[in-house]
Amino acid sequence: MKVLRSRLAALRLSPRPDAYLARADAAVMVLIRLGLTPTVVLTVRASALSSHAGEVALPGGKRDLSDADLAATARRETVEELGVAMDQIELIGELPGLISKHGLWVTPFVGMMPETVVLKPNQDEVSDVFEVPLSWLEKDVRVATERLARQGVIQMAPIYEFDGYRIWGLTALILLDFLTLALRPVDGA
Numbered sequence: 001m002k003v004l005r006s007r008l009a010a011l012r013l014s015p016r017p018d019a020y021l022a023r024a025d026a027a028v029m030v031l032i033r034l035g036l037t038p039t040v041v042l043t044v045r046a047s048a049l050s051s052h053a054g055e056v057a058l059p060g061g062k063r064d065l066s067d068a069d070l071a072a073t074a075r076r077e078t079v080e081e082l083g084v085a086m087d088q089i090e091l092i093g094e095l096p097g098l099i100s101k102h103g104l105w106v107t108p109f110v111g112m113m114p115e116t117v118v119l120k121p122n123q124d125e126v127s128d129v130f131e132v133p134l135s136w137l138e139k140d141v142r143v144a145t146e147r148l149a150r151q152g153v154i155q156m157a158p159i160y161e162f163d164g165y166r167i168w169g170l171t172a173l174i175l176l177d178f179l180t181l182a183l184r185p186v187d188g189a
Helices: 001-008 068-080 134-138 170-181
Strands: 025-033 039-045 060-063 090-094 107-115 126-133 143-152 155-160 166-167
Touching: 001 090, 001 170, 025 068, 025 170, 039 068, 039 134, 039 166, 039 170, 060 068, 068 090, 068 107, 068 126, 107 170, 126 134, 134 170, 155 170, 166 170
Parallel strands: 025 107
Antiparallel strands: 025 039, 025 060, 039 126, 090 107, 143 155, 155 166
């Protein structure tokens, strides 16, 4: 995980494009469970939710006025959705922001938690939780690539299938950024 930390620390993120400065903010967490086989924690959104019901997602959501910053949003939402304690999440970096299909500017953060943390999903928000090994994600075994037209931006998003779950859309785009910017070696590193 030392290499992951250094790669995230070395990222030089571009500022949000002017066209999206007035957009509402959201934040998500690429949450890594440490252990012999580190994993990324993903959720399936509850079917009663008004948006993205039943879809695979990273923990996260819209920024509240009480959130000090977007990192606080990502932490708060992760705590609310997964039932973990705030001090069980160590924030280690940020990934480039993206525009969602609903026009939110979404900022992804990367966090780590110990292997021993027990998840207690909030059933009002999450119907299921599963974990994808980083070693599987590194292989980039997409089953397809889809063309997404979002808020005037064309995005080419991978589609992954893991253990019966379909990972696509913004979640897949964020995981691809995580893969290419933080997991894969650059210049032989």
